[in-house]
Amino acid sequence: SRDEMEKRVREIKEKLGDQLFIPAHHYQKDEVIQFADAIGDSLQLAQVAAKNKQAKHIVFCGVHFMAETADMLTTDEQIVYLPDMRAGCSMADMANIYQTEEAWEKLTALFGDTIIPLTYVNSTAAIKAFTGRNGGACVTSSNAKKMVEWALTQKERIFFLPDQHLGRNTAYELGIPLEQMAVWNPISGEFKYEGNVQDIKVILWDGYCSVHQGFTVENVQEVRENYPEMTVIVHPECSFEVVQAADLSGSTKYIVETIKNAPAGSSWAIGTEMNLVKRIIAEHPDKHIISLNENMCPCLTMNRIDLPHFLWALEMIENGEQGNVIKVDRETTEEALLSLNRMLQLA
Numbered sequence: 431s432r433d434e435m436e437k438r439v440r441e442i443k444e445k446l447g448d449q450l451f452i453p454a455h456h457y458q459k460d461e462v463i464q465f466a467d468a469i470g471d472s473l474q475l476a477q478v479a480a481k482n483k484q485a486k487h488i489v490f491c492g493v494h495f496m497a498e499t500a501d502m503l504t505t506d507e508q509i510v511y512l513p514d515m516r517a518g519c520s521m522a523d524m525a526n527i528y529q530t531e532e533a534w535e536k537l538t539a540l541f542g543d544t545i546i547p548l549t550y551v552n553s554t555a556a557i558k559a560f561t562g563r564n565g566g567a568c569v570t571s572s573n574a575k576k577m578v579e580w581a582l583t584q585k586e587r588i589f590f591l592p593d594q595h596l597g598r599n600t601a602y603e604l605g606i607p608l609e610q611m612a613v614w615n616p617i618s619g620e621f622k623y624e625g626n627v628q629d630i631k632v633i634l635w636d637g638y639c640s641v642h643q644g645f646t647v648e649n650v651q652e653v654r655e656n657y658p659e660m661t662v663i664v665h666p667e668c669s670f671e672v673v674q675a676a677d678l679s680g681s682t683k684y685i686v687e688t689i690k691n692a693p694a695g696s697s698w699a700i701g702t703e704m705n706l707v708k709r710i711i712a713e714h715p716d717k718h719i720i721s722l723n724e725n726m727c728p729c730l731t732m733n734r735i736d737l738p739h740f741l742w743a744l745e746m747i748e749n750g751e752q753g754n755v756i757k758v759d760r761e762t763t764e765e766a767l768l769s770l771n772r773m774l775q776l777a
């Protein structure tokens with residue numbers, strides 16, 4: 431039963447003490463979040479992983495790319511586990527290293543040495559390594575603006591992957607017009623652009639988050655009609671049109687903090703992952719909060735980390751067995767750290 435499983439988790443946590451560390455992303459289910467040692471967005475979790483030097487076992491409650499990042503930022507003695515190997519990220523899966531290398535070859539043939547890669551942390555370690563060895567950096571939703579600004583001090587143009595929306599929304603916010611952006615199609619291996627290609631400032635990979643891309647301008651219009659007093663706040667993985675129609679946009683951390691600091695009685699419609707929106711609603715009974723789309727599904731891959739999988743991962747550690755270990759090879763790690771550390775130093 432659920433009670434028994436929770437009791438076992440508490441027993442193992444107590445037994446392992448400091449040996450065990452449990453970071454959990456905001457989009458995780460409550461049944462897992464209740465046991466987390468740290469809750470955060472992807473940048474915060476990367477930072478706590480980098481700081482923690484004593485825990486031997488890190489049970490990462492989030493998705494695969496986050497566990498890879500944690501493994502690369504921790505020491506060789508520390509072991510990172512993902513309670514369910516199927517907890518991937520559909521956006522990260524939209525860019526593989528072969529397509530990325532092919533794109534880079536074509537883009538550098540066209541633009542020479544005037545382009546720099548910027549990679550959203552929602553990507554595989556191999557693509558972070560590609561970014562590192564080509565002078566680029568990682569970004570997350572909470573530092574994307576700073577990182578795009580930095581990249582433009584390095585080169586004339588940016589190759590942004592894999593989330594086209596975060597790339598477009600951020601570049602636009604920095605004053606780059608849509609006319610100077612083009613979308614790279616990894617299947618056809620080309621981009622469409624009318625005009626002089628040398629005018630392009632930002633090449634956007636044709637990837638997206640199926641959860642955030644699901645919010646529509648109609649959702650915003652409905653809120654405007656039904657609750658004209660509401661402030662609409664969305665994640666920058668939402669489409670350009672939705673971000674433009676909303677009042678505010680920002681990372682998961684920004685959304686959490688904005689609602690926390692808002693006055694009692696204020697009203698909000700939030701466009702981000704459902705598990706988090708439900709938790710924010712429960713934590714703020716003094717505010718009127720709804721989801722921007724009540725029919726939205728939670729992130730299905732985040733949801734794969736449930737109590738039974740989580741307990742299984744802990745029991746494997748208790749029994750001295752291997753379980754779902756996430757281990758990135760040394761060469762990939764070294765190159766990927768170049769791009770991650772460029773971000774962590776600037777952010």
Ligand code: 13P
Pocket residue numbers: 470471472473519552570571572639667681682683
């Ligand atoms: P952040 O945690 O950086 O806001 O990213 C959102 C997300 O979709 C994570 O998978």
Ligand code: SF4
Pocket residue numbers: 457493518519520521522552639640641642703729730731732
């Ligand atoms: Fe990937 Fe979107 Fe899920 Fe985040 S919310 S893990 S970007 S699919």
